[in-house]
Amino acid sequence: GNSVTQMEGPVTLSEEAFLTINCTYTATGYPSLFWYVQYPGEGLQLLLKATKADDKGSNKGFEATYRKETTSFHLEKGSVQVSDSAVYFCALSPLLTGGFKTIFGAGTRLFVKA
Amino acid sequence: DAGVIQSPRHEVTEMGQEVTLRCKPISGHDYLFWYRQTMMRGLELLIYFNNNVPIDDSGMPEDRFSAKMPNASFSTLKIQPSEPRDSAVYFCASSLSLAGSQETQYFGPGTRLLVL
Numbered sequence: 001g002n003s004v005t006q007m008e009g010p011v012t013l014s015e016e017a018f019l020t021i022n023c024t025y026t027a028t029g030y031p032s033l034f035w036y037v038q039y040p041g042e043g044l045q046l047l048l049k050a051t052k053a054d055d056k057g058s059n060k061g062f063e064a065t066y067r068k069e070t071t072s073f074h075l076e077k078g079s080v081q082v083s084d085s086a087v088y089f090c091a092l093s094p095l096l097t098g099g100f101k102t103i104f105g106a107g108t109r110l111f112v113k114a
Numbered sequence: 115d116a117g118v119i120q121s122p123r124h125e126v127t128e129m130g131q132e133v134t135l136r137c138k139p140i141s142g143h144d145y146l147f148w149y150r151q152t153m154m155r156g157l158e159l160l161i162y163f164n165n166n167v168p169i170d171d172s173g174m175p176e177d178r179f180s181a182k183m184p185n186a187s188f189s190t191l192k193i194q195p196s197e198p199r200d201s202a203v204y205f206c207a208s209s210l211s212l213a214g215s216q217e218t219q220y221f222g223p224g225t226r227l228l229v230l
Contacts, residue, residue, distance in 0.1 A: 036219075042224075044207075046219075101159055102159075104157050
């Protein structure tokens with residue numbers, strides 16, 4: 001079946017450090033891949049997405065590349081800020097006949113210290 | 115657009131009481147999702163609708179939970195009777211389907227439910 005596995009948190013970094021949050025997936029066919037971010041007290045919001053192999057999604061300095069050969073979609077940012085402290089969810093959206101639903105990972109909490 | 119609107123934002127109730135959560139999706143979106151988020155189990159999909167019709171309710175925990183979508187602009191999630199283990203944040207989300215694939219989900223701010 002379809003599933004998403006992401007690294008456990010929390011991840012604690014100092015400001016301006018390099019960030020990587022690993023995400024791997026299992027899916028049939030060619031799903032779309034997403035990273036969502038949840039700030040404290042808010043709902044999830046889309047951070048970036050990629051819809052086919054080798055696509056790179058990017059937004060607000062964050063990047064992730066759809067790697068079909070390694071079934072991965074790792075999130076990276078070159079220099080994190082305190083304001084990046086949040087929970088990050090990797091997700092996939094399979095294409096299923098008759099209906100579909102997004103599969104979310106467990107989430108990785110990021111703390112950035114000043 | 116105002117985004118997905120949920121009400122109430124906070125609800126505190128006593129065990130055994132009925133709780134109704136409300137959601138207004140983004141206009142034009144044809145999919146609506148109800149999620150529950152807890153520290154222990156993370157984000158769980160409860161049910162989703164397409165064009166107001168329930169498609170998959172396999173995530174609904176038990177018969178105490180029910181959801182309706184009487185029209186394209188309104189949905190409810192009802193818990194009757196409520197129990198302390200139902201305490202969680204409940205999110206509503208909506209999305210648009212294009213070319214046979216699902217697009218981005220847009221989440222509401224959530225309803226924080228505490229059952230005493």
